[in-house]
Amino acid sequence: xxxxxxxxxxxxxxxxxxxxxxxxxxxxxxxxxxxxxxxxxxxxxxxxxxxxxxxxxxxxxxxxxxxxxxxxxxxxxxxxxxxxxxxxxxxxxxxxxx
Numbered sequence: 001x002x003x004x005x006x007x008x009x010x011x012x013x014x015x016x017x018x019x020x021x022x023x024x025x026x027x028x029x030x031x032x033x034x035x036x037x038x039x040x041x042x043x044x045x046x047x048x049x050x051x052x053x054x055x056x057x058x059x060x061x062x063x064x065x066x067x068x069x070x071x072x073x074x075x076x077x078x079x080x081x082x083x084x085x086x087x088x089x090x091x092x093x094x095x096x097x098x
């Protein structure tokens with residue numbers, strides 16, 4: 001099982017991910033919302049995220065709303081945030097930048 005990150009480690013790692021933040025509430029997760037020109041662009045982004053998630057064997061929760069995609073990352077099997085969440089978040093941010 002993956003090791004949970006401490007609160008300080010989460011805060012430090014979020015400092016390297018401008019797109020990502022902690023959601024409101026007690027959920028041990030990180031979240032980001034990406035905006036696109038239309039639904040087709042949003043869906044293409046989700047497909048790229050899906051391919052990266054499969055490659056890393058770590059999968060986000062995904063919400064698609066016309067031109068917005070909200071992603072939530074948490075390692076459910078560990079009960080919180082692990083390095084895998086931040087590794088995938090970094091990859092997703094790179095995909096959005098390209």
